[in-house]
Amino acid sequence: MPWYWRALTVIAIVSVSLASAAWIYDAGRKIAGYHMDESVGEIQSLRNYVMELDAELTKLRSLAGTGESSLQIERATRMQLANQVKILESENAALREDLAFFEGLMPGGDPAEEAAVRIDRLRIESLGNGSEYRYRLLVINNGGRQVKEFRGNLQLQVKVRHEGKDAMITVPPLAGGDSSVFRFEIKHFHRLEGVFSVPAGANVLSVEARLMQDGVVRAKQFLTL
Secondary structure, X not given: OOHHHHHHHHHHHHHHHHHHXXXXXXXXXXXOOOOHHHHHHHHHHHHHHHHHHHHHHHHHHHHHHHHHHHHHHHHHHHHHHHHHHHHHHHHHHHHHHHHHHHHHHOOOOOHHHHOOEEEEEEEEEEOOOOOEEEEEEEEEEOOHHHOOOEXXXXXXXXXXXXXOEEEEEEEOOOOOOXXXXXXEEXXXXXXXXXXXXXXXXXXXXXXXXXXXXXXXXXEEEEEEO
């Protein structure tokens, strides 16, 4: 057989083999369920689904944040209303006390009482640090129309329990203390307030406020804590 016929035969056999191999490869991919176009479509569908899930998650997070903000606003509003109620109740109580106070200023039937100075509404409050207390009181001078100014000073007798023993503390101290802040003078009434200290760890049991004039007690009021 001439060489060119043999060459043509070889070329034909190789071509048929390559075509058969390509057909077999493509058929195998289809049988296995693999197709390039279908795979690309499925991947794109999955990507779109993931994007939808991300958008939904973002929306849900936004709604949750909005709900939390609304809840915080509602809580803050309730707290503000509760504080306003407390303030109004405190103001109402103060107005009642002021009414009772001014009623107490009206002259009575006993001239001796009218000319007397007295203490009203003594209050003692702890400042929370265990050693300092705030005092508040009203000094009333009932002298009728002929009232004279009262000049004197405030003295506090503080009974404390410290290390299992009871002790008495005088404020201001009788010696070595600055008593200028405790001096006062009034025509009709005057509010006195300030802070006094006790030893650390001491418990205040009672306080007696005294109005002193020339070393004589003119009025006093006792308060048990």
